[in-house]
Structure formats: structure tokens, C-alpha cells
Amino acid sequence: MDFGLSAEQEAIRDTARQFAKTRLLPNYQVLDEAGALDRAVIREMGGLGLIAATVPEALGGAGLDYLTQGLITEEVAYGDHSVSYVPLLSTLGADIIMGNGTPELQREWLPRLCSGELLAGLGLTEPGHGSDAAHIVLRARRDGDQYVLNGEKTSISLSDQADVIILFARTDPADAGAHGVSAFVVPMELPGISRTHFDDVGTRGVGRGSIFFEDARIPARYRLGEEGRGFTQVMQGFDFSRAVIGLQCLGTAQASVDETWSYVVERKAFGAPIVKFEGVSFPLAEAETHLEAARQLCYKTLWLRDRGRRHTAEAAMCKWWAPKLAFDVIHNCLLLHGHAGYSDDYPHQQRLRDVLGLQIGDGTAQIMKLIIARERVGRIAVPY
Numbered sequence: 001m002d003f004g005l006s007a008e009q010e011a012i013r014d015t016a017r018q019f020a021k022t023r024l025l026p027n028y029q030v031l032d033e034a035g036a037l038d039r040a041v042i043r044e045m046g047g048l049g050l051i052a053a054t055v056p057e058a059l060g061g062a063g064l065d066y067l068t069q070g071l072i073t074e075e076v077a078y079g080d081h082s083v084s085y086v087p088l089l090s091t092l093g094a095d096i097i098m099g100n101g102t103p104e105l106q107r108e109w110l111p112r113l114c115s116g117e118l119l120a121g122l123g124l125t126e127p128g129h130g131s132d133a134a135h136i137v138l139r140a141r142r143d144g145d146q147y148v149l150n151g152e153k154t155s156i157s158l159s160d161q162a163d164v165i166i167l168f169a170r171t172d173p174a175d176a177g178a179h180g181v182s183a184f185v186v187p188m189e190l191p192g193i194s195r196t197h198f199d200d201v202g203t204r205g206v207g208r209g210s211i212f213f214e215d216a217r218i219p220a221r222y223r224l225g226e227e228g229r230g231f232t233q234v235m236q237g238f239d240f241s242r243a244v245i246g247l248q249c250l251g252t253a254q255a256s257v258d259e260t261w262s263y264v265v266e267r268k269a270f271g272a273p274i275v276k277f278e279g280v281s282f283p284l285a286e287a288e289t290h291l292e293a294a295r296q297l298c299y300k301t302l303w304l305r306d307r308g309r310r311h312t313a314e315a316a317m318c319k320w321w322a323p324k325l326a327f328d329v330i331h332n333c334l335l336l337h338g339h340a341g342y343s344d345d346y347p348h349q350q351r352l353r354d355v356l357g358l359q360i361g362d363g364t365a366q367i368m369k370l371i372i373a374r375e376r377v378g379r380i381a382v383p384y
Helices: 007-034 039-047 066-079 085-100 103-115 174-180 230-266 278-306 312-336 348-359 365-377
Strands: 120-123 139-143 146-157 164-170 181-187 193-195 208-219
Touching: 007 039, 007 066, 007 348, 039 085, 039 103, 066 085, 066 230, 066 278, 085 103, 085 120, 085 164, 085 181, 085 230, 120 146, 139 164, 146 164, 146 181, 164 230, 174 181, 174 230, 181 208, 181 230, 230 278, 230 312, 230 348, 278 312, 312 348, 312 365
Parallel strands: 120 164
Antiparallel strands: 139 146, 146 208, 164 181, 193 208
8 A cells, every 4th residue: 555645745735734834823712712714814725725625627626636635624724623624614515516516506606615715614404403414304495496495504614604505405395305305505695594603612713503594595506416316415525524524633633742742842840851751751652643543544535535435434433533532632732731731821722622523513423333333234233
């Protein structure tokens, strides 16, 4: 197996790393207090080709592979976990538009997503329908050359900042299950759409909330693909996003580990740098080992996707393990800073809060383990 990166991948990764360390990391805690993304910074990131890089160059992207997009997101997360949601959600949305939208829709939306002009969200989760996404109830009723939207989405990242969302709605009767779900591109400034903002523990720069649709009308041409195919579209996208979420969390944890190495070299106790004590250096050595193992799993998953090979189980492994591992690693880094680590003076408390949410979003650990079991022995492993 070849574990090396191409020269192009290394160059893109280095660009993302430089951007993260110089433009994002210094303002990481400032963004948390502001509670919103800096649009100028997002456009700068788009100008560097770091958003939805898998989109072909003719449509505003860089025409790169999924692994490279994962490398980009990991580096961005090193600088700011919240900002790393932008390449993740934009790539996921762009992928759905690329695979299912008409050429007209692709030209209308993709260049602006890639440039950072627009922020994209994903409208799937509903009250009572998180993991049970096949039974969503938000309705899209056909009315001539339009669809009329009614219902609620909740726990939506960028709920009050997104300019457009990829919305999943029911176009067939409720008893049709997954086969009755369709996908749409929905501009968020339309009449009949209102939004709320939750007071969350972490990722405050992204924000999360509910979106309400009351007789909101969209052109029928904004439907993505055939009616009833939306659930399949989002499930295929999750195999990408779950691997990248793993890299998001690992990049954030790596920042805490790097900072902690520096701290324990400088901090002295009993007349010596505390890194000399095995109770300090060993936890960091273990963290480096675990982060590298999880990182390689995420890379392999995206490598498989780039080659058109099945990777559903591997994606689920990335999703349940990496966020938990990252949380544990950052927790240890905070403790190694002693009383100082328990203050807002250091960013470890913020990173701890930020990665915690991804033990829930995009599928809980329990759901991920169910997917892995199903992939190994079939639907006999599904409880019901």
C-alpha cells in the first residue's frame, strides 16, 4: 500500500495549514464569542480553493479528489473547528447538486458555493426524526411548476447563516418511507421561511437551530433528481461526511496536543520541565498514537471512496471513534495544563465543547455501530 501523498496533495494541504495557522487559529476564541462566521474569511478560503474542492474547475472548484478535500478540512479544523464546517457542508451539498442537479442548477449554485459567496446547510433532521430520517414528515406538495413546503427542520447547522440549504422533504405519502423523500435546493430568503437560533455548548461560530416552512414556494426546477430519490442521495453523502467529520475532530485535537507539548516543555516543577515526568509525556505519546491510527482510518475511507469501492462500514467507524477519541485527547490536554487549563485563557475548553457535538450530529455512536454490524452480517443485525 502507498501511504504517500502526491505533490499536489501536499501543496494543497500546506496551503490549508498556512491559512489555518495564520488566519484562523489566532481568532479561534474570538469567533466563539462572536457567535457567527466571518464572511470575509470564508471568501478568502474560497479564493484559495479550499471549499468544495471536488467540484470541477469549469464550475468553480479545483477538481480534486475526496481524500484531498479531507486533508483540507482537517487542516482548517486545526485552526478553527467551527470554520471547518464550511468545507464539509459545502462539499456535501455540492456533491448532491453535482450528482443530481441539472446543468442549469449546477451553474447557478456551484461557483458561488466554491467561492465562499454562499454558505450551504443540510436540511434533514426533524423533531422526532433524527436517526429515523427515512420517516421525515416535512411536506413538499407539487403545485404546477412549483413545490409548496410546509413543516419544520431542527438541529440544523448554520440555521441562521446559511444562504441555501439542501432540503429533504416528503413528496409521497407518509407510508412510503424512504421511497417518498425528495431533495431540493432551497434559497433561504424566500417568503414563508423563518429561523431560530439555539444556545449551544459549542461550535457557536456555526450556530444551530430550527427552520420553519409555511407555504414556502420554490420552483419545481429546484428539485434534485427524481422524486422519491432524496433519501438515497443523502445516505450516499453520509459515507463522505462521516469520514471528514472524523478528520475535523482529529485536526482540532491535534492542535491541543501540539500546544500541550510546547507547554510541558516550558512549564517547570520540582526544578525541571514537566515533560521529563512520564505521567506527563506518556499521555501525550498515547494521544499521538491514537490520533495517527484514527487519521489513517479516515484517509483509507476517503481513498476507498475515490476508487468507487464500498466504504460504508469504514465511514461509520470514523464517525463513532474519532469524535470520542478527540474529546478524550483534548480533555487530557486540558488536565496537563493544570489549573490554567481550566480557564478561558487557553482554548482547550472550547475545543472540548466543539468536538462534543459531533458525538451526536450526523449519527450517534450507537447508530454507527449498528451500521457496522449490518455491513458485516446483514440486516439480521438490525434490531427491528
